[in-house]
Amino acid sequence: MHSNAAGPRPGGTGHAERVFRVQRAFTDLGGSVHGPGELAERSGLDDSTVFRILQSGVYQGVFERVGRGRYRLGTGTAHLSLHALAHAPGDAAHTALEELREATGGGLVLLYMLAPFSGAHRQCIDMAVGDSDLAELGLSTREVLTVTRSLRTGASGRTILAYLPDAIQERVLAEPVPDGAGPGVYRDNDALLRSLADIRDQGHATGYQECMPGWNSCAAPVLWHDSIVGSTLLLKPADVIPEPPLAVIEATKTTAAKLSSYSSAPFPTP
Template structure:
């Protein structure tokens, strides 16, 4: 057994604090499936405490048992995380998107979150497009919901990918570029990896016709408890925004920071 159980951190004591430390250990270790021993070592708790927390969590749907003595975060964790954003006070999440659209004078604003199912993908869960008809703008539902699922495609996808563990990045880079992607999509994996380093350094990404022909973009990460959960994306026609100006980049980052402040539950890594 691990005998180096750490004292509770400031801000939490007793059983609740230990439960949160086990959840956090899943995110810090990366990957998806872990045993009680490695979770104990990462969380600073003894094996028996971690085992009891896992057993109780399986019953509550917080964890799932995978094979003999291995566990992963359960689907209820994803459910709680989605509600944490969707149920922000006064629909504040959508209001933040509307404010970004107003500040950027008519851009299309989309909110992408890591999909709780189907592996390392993202899904659009909200948008602020005003009175715009996406079809009239040359955007199809397929492009918004299907082509953009891949994390290797577009500023919003690369922004999420930049903060995921190396193992997941390798998995995504092994995927083919989606059919229907724009002419600016990153097809060279070395170039794509360099872009991920730039995103982490700068805190944002810009895209040039990556997902859709004729549309440029700017995206910034949404981080909960230092874990990536999604990104905010601003789209404008390429002829209107050949390059995202500094004020649009800052506005997009500010919106993502606001959405990051709504964190209330850890979000699972795919």
């Protein structure tokens, strides 16, 4: 029987704290399905406590039983994430994108979020493009919505991928490079993995014609309670920024930090 294998943790020892430990153990371990024993060891709780939490969580939809003695996070967890997104200050988020575009002298600013129902992909949910016509700029709807779905493609995709568990990274690296990706896309997985380490170390990514020819980019992570939910992306023509200047990088990181702060924003009152 496991007992405090992960060492003492702050935050008290109440029932809610123990439930959160078990939930966090799933994400820390990676993969999708785990048994009570390994969850107990990771969470620092004894086997019987973890088993009771799992049994109760199955009833509440927080966990799902898979086969005999194996569990995974349930759809109730996704429901909580969607509820949080529904109460995020959307107008303020769009304003932040517009401010980034203005502060960096134009270009295109996009907000990507980790897509909840399409596997390990990202989805563009908002953008600030001024009076620009994407077609006139050489960008098609297919490129924005299809090529850029892959987390292995582009600064914004790699930024999200850098903060995901190893198991998801391995799944993404096993995917082919999307058709239509730019000449700067990472095709070598070892080089791609090294870029992810750099992103975590520096807090941003730069991209050179990765998603589309002729466009360079800078991206920074949007983190809610230390969990990656998306990334902010600034795109400019490659001849305008052959190398993203420090001011552009810092402005992008500042905007991503502002969006990250919305995780602690108060819920609206009736």
